[in-house]
Amino acid sequence: MKRSARTRCGAPGVIAAAVLALLLSACSDGSDEPPAESSPSPAGPVLAVKIDNAPQARPQTGLNAADVVYVEQVEAGLSRLMALYATRLPGSVGPVRSARESDLELLAQFPEPTLVFSGAQSKLLPLIADAPLRPVTPGDAPAGAFTRDPARTAPYNLYVRPPRVQNRPAGAVALERAGFREGPAPGGGERVNERTVRLPSARFTFTWSAGRGRWLIAMDGRPAAEPDGTPVTAATVIVQRVEIRESRFRDFMGNNTPLTVTVGSGSAEVLRGGQAHRGEWKRPSAESGTSFTTPDGDPLNIADGPVWVMLVSR
Known part of the structure; x- marks a missing residue:
């Protein structure tokens, strides 16, 4: 059609058309749509994974890839972990275990997070369904999102593949x-070389390594490591003293499930750079x-690297 149009035009029209074509080609890629990179891709939600911390569950996978790891008290004074992934999505995380009521309040400070867990008490499920989050379990996950490790026994063999759960990470702004x-x-x-934080039936020791610029983590007296032997470390450790009280839920053995209250205020200690800084925490609402x-x-800023938050009784 352009060719027939030029045939009908005189010489001035041909020149004008040629000039116009050159100008258009200089400022267009030939597509009627703007390039995809002209607008940033939307960020995904923060991905939270409940991880078992019983001795049989160790070594866990994916702890070093987490931006934040919360340590929570569960039944019988034991501990469980909730790892948050905001800046990257590792290939595998686990062993994945069940959710608790405390998780709902804790995660409410993140916009529409994804919570990966293996299940929950039947009475808790309606609360999870009503919470402002996206629950992901083996029963409703995308195909291939969960795997079982044949070398381990249940329930310590369930793992999630985060890239199968969501397409993109949230970005550091979600953590900020x-x-x-x-910050500085x-x-x-x-000056602190070592700090031990105790739960009723669990013990965590953080030892400063100047060579690594990280705190080496030991659980119940044994160094924590990824399955390939890489030590689990933290750049910042926050000891957050909170109210821990009985909830309305109990496990199958009759033990009460503790409720960790993370709205309010209290004392805190921030470990970074081989030093301890005493301070306070405040969270006015969920x-x-x-x-x-x-x-x-x-402000008590964090250092560049993984953050471990110890939610311990005041």
């Missing part, structure tokens, strides 16, 4: 909104993030 902001450490820290500050009100 919840209160995890990188405040002055006045106390939808707001958690602020960590010194007694003078200065």
Whole structure:
């Protein structure tokens, strides 16, 4: 059609058309649609995975890839982990275990997070369904999202493949909104080479390694490691003292499930760079993030790298 149009035009029209074509080719890629990269891709939600921490579940997979690892108290004073993935989605995480009521309040500070878990008490399921999150279990997950390790026995052999659960990570901004902001450490820290944090039936020890620039983590007296032997480490450890009380739920053995309250305020200690900084935490509502500050009100920033948050009784 362009050729027949040029045939009908005179010489001036031919020249004008040629000039116009050159101008258009200089500022267009020949497509009527704008290039895809002209607008940023939307971020995904924060991905949270409940991970078993019984001795039979160790070594766990994917802890070093997490941006934040929460340590929670569960029945009989034992511990369970909830790992958050915001900046990357590792290939495998686990062993995956069940959710608790405390998870719902804790995750409410992240917009529409994804919670991966193996199941929950029947009375808790309606609360999970009503919570502002996307629940993912083996029964409703996309195809291939969960796998079983034949070398392990149930229930310590269930793993999730995060890239099969969602397409893209949330990005660091999701963590910043919840209160995890990188920045310089405040002055006045106390030199600490080792700190042990105890739950009723669990013990975590964090030992500073200047060579790695990380805290080496031991659980119940044994060094924590990934399956390939890589030590599990943290750049920042936050000891957050909270109210832990009985909930309305019990496990199949009759043990009460503790309820960890993460809305409110209390004392905190931030370990980073081989130093301990005492301070406070505050979270006015479930939808707001958690602020960590010194007694003078200065921010207690995190270091670059994984953060472990120990939710312990005040």
